[in-house]
Amino acid sequence: MIELIDVKKRFGLKKVLQGVSFNAPRGAITCLTGLNGAGKTTILKAIMGLTPIQSGSIRIDGSAPHQAMYERIVYVSDQLTMPGRMRIADCFAFMQDYYRNWNSERANELLARFQLNAADKVNSLSKGMAAKLNLLMGLAMDADYMLLDEPFSGVDIFSREEIAAVFSSDMVEGRGIILTTHEIKEIEHLLDYVVMLDHGLITKQFASEDMRMEEGKSVVDVMREVYKR
Amino acid sequence: MELLFNNRDPVYLQVVRHFKERIATGKLQSGDTIPSRRELANQLGINPNTAQKAYKEMEEQGLIVTEGNSPSRITSDTIILGRIREELLTEAVDTFLASVNNIEVPAEQLLSLIRTRLEKKQASQSEQDQGEKGVT
Amino acid sequence: MTYWRLLNFELKRLALPLGILVVITTILQLYNAYSTANKEMDYAHRLMKVEHLSTMEQYVQAHGYFSYSSSFDELSWLILSIFICAAFIGFYFVFIWYRDSLGRHPFMTRLLMLPASRRNLYWAKLTAPLLVMLSLLALQQLLLPIGDSIYQSIVPSEAREDVPLQMLILINPVLNILLSPNIVALLLYYGTGITAVIILYTGILLERSYRWSGILAGLIYAAAAIFVIVIPLIILQSNYRYLMMETQLTIFYFVLLAAVSSISVWFSQYLLAKKFTI
Secondary structure (H helix, E strand, O other): OEEEEEEEEOOOOOEEEEEEEEEOOOOOEEEEEEOOOOOHHHHHHHHOOOOOOOOOEEOOEEEEOHHHHOOOOEEEEOOOOOOOOOOOHHHHHHHHOOOOOEHHHHHHHHHHHHHOOOOEOOOOHHHHHHHHHHHHHOOOOOOOEEEEEEEOOOOOOOHHHHHHOOOOOOOOOOOOEEOOOOOOHHHHHOOEEEEEEOEEEEEEEEEEHHHHHHOOOOHHHHHHHOOOO | OOOOOOOOOOOHHHHHHHHHHHHHHOOOOOOOOOHHHEEEEOHHOOOHHHHHHHHHHHOOOEEEEEOOOOOOOOOOOHHHHHHHHHHHHHHOOOOOHHHHHHHHOHHHHHHHHHHHHHHHHHHHHHHHHHHHHOOO | HHHHHHHHHHHHHHHHHHHHHHHHHHHHHHHHHHHHHHHHHHHHHHHHHHHOOOOHHHHHHHHHOOOOOOOOOOHHHHHHHHHHHHHHHHHHHHHHHHHOOOOOHHHHHHHHHOOOOOOOHHHHHHHHHHHHHHHHHHHHHHHHHHHHHHHHHHHHHHHHHHOOOHHHHHHHHHHEEEEEEEOHHHHHHHHHHHHHHHHHHHHHHHHHHHHHHHHHHHHHHHHHHHHHHHHHHHHHHOOHHHHOHHHHHHHHHHHHHHHHHHHHHHHHHHHHHHHHHO
């Protein structure tokens, strides 16, 4: 389980996170949602040690994150994080070199599934292909947790379907997933937990099935209530 | 398998209902094997946890049985299977009644209206069937 | 293991610029030898015509010997080649921290997430440009005899005074620092240079961690570090200089360099591990 306990973060004078606490269990899909600037990406980066926090704590399966742990937690950024001049095959070789849990077989399987070409250079990829390559590189690691930043942003409808299909496949089974997005509509039936953020504060968090069962509201309904105020 | 979810009812209950409808209409027969929860999640585009929850619910309701490691099957218990049709119908009628409740229509008028609408629909359906046969 | 992989990775990215610098340096240095020799020969022949001298010996008797070393004591192609290399490496010491953070594909994110201590990243980014610098110095050293032999092939032996290669280095103010034959001086220069790079890295990491206020902190830190290092030089200028012998001062200087470097490395690694912000 990934736990955030009263996490606070400032950028200069701007309070980006103002005491955020939530849990994301293993084997479930947790969605961080909120308008731009709500602090979604910052939370993922803080978990990955890509940006320091001022106070509060982050625990992964009970212990503080440390560098070696980033083999068990994978971060899929909304940008490609490989040098533009690398070919996809070079990216795979790079990952193989540094990660013991890189699963080449799955990487190649996904390459075919997403119809990407191993000889293509990173900077020649379209937005949709880049998003797929990003996701692929995350999925190809046998990790316990996966953090995905806006996996659907700038992605066309067909790529979106392909990406959504991954979340209902055995590739994510048993993993703890945190994803950020502000486009809930098409994936809302995939989500186990929803954490809603606004200006660095959690405004609401709930289990989506409970919300439907107890209040008869969809995640989108709740979003409307929360953000349209 | 196609299933369009509405987002206001729990997804797992919608999956259970989907199975019930297929059983009631005879598309799934007693003793048929059903997909694994992985396959189901994949087919319906839902989270494997939700598929798991739906199967658990169906097991609890006695709709499906799982023996050891073999795939789950539709129960051969005819009493349970018989009840499904009844349950679905009752549920549908209840929903219908709830929606006409506001109109405060007398029972007799409602029943006769239902009868005429139903006859008209059946007639147009059989016409359509005839037409289709004519083409082939 | 991760360090060697990262170093290899950084060096591969430097291969192309290194190749270009090698070509530039080689061309400039050899051209220096070639053009110096030719200019001298033209000059000699012109004078011989004017003064009606028939042989080189007569010319040498009248005007003295030529020497390859004469092209080393002035601003020349040689200095230009060194300047180009130094400018590139100086630039790269900064660029190496920014090239992965800027642009559309922030590779730094990936580097920071590698499941091994970030110290490896620091050492790789420190040593890769230093290794390139050392290779260029080795090239410089290698080109001296080659340039010399080109010179000798053009200027006949009766007209030239051959000087040992060591002499060439001593004559040139820049080479005298970079390839100094005095081991203590060499350690002094290189130690100072590497310490400067280490301090620069701390400044850059402060900027990467705290942005604008980091720049200010970096400048203050650098000023403080430089002040500490120059203490022996201040002593040397002061009335207290007689309290210490030169060797003592040198040792003191080395101790200060080592101390400032160690603190800077530790501080940089702390910033990279805990404060670096993407």
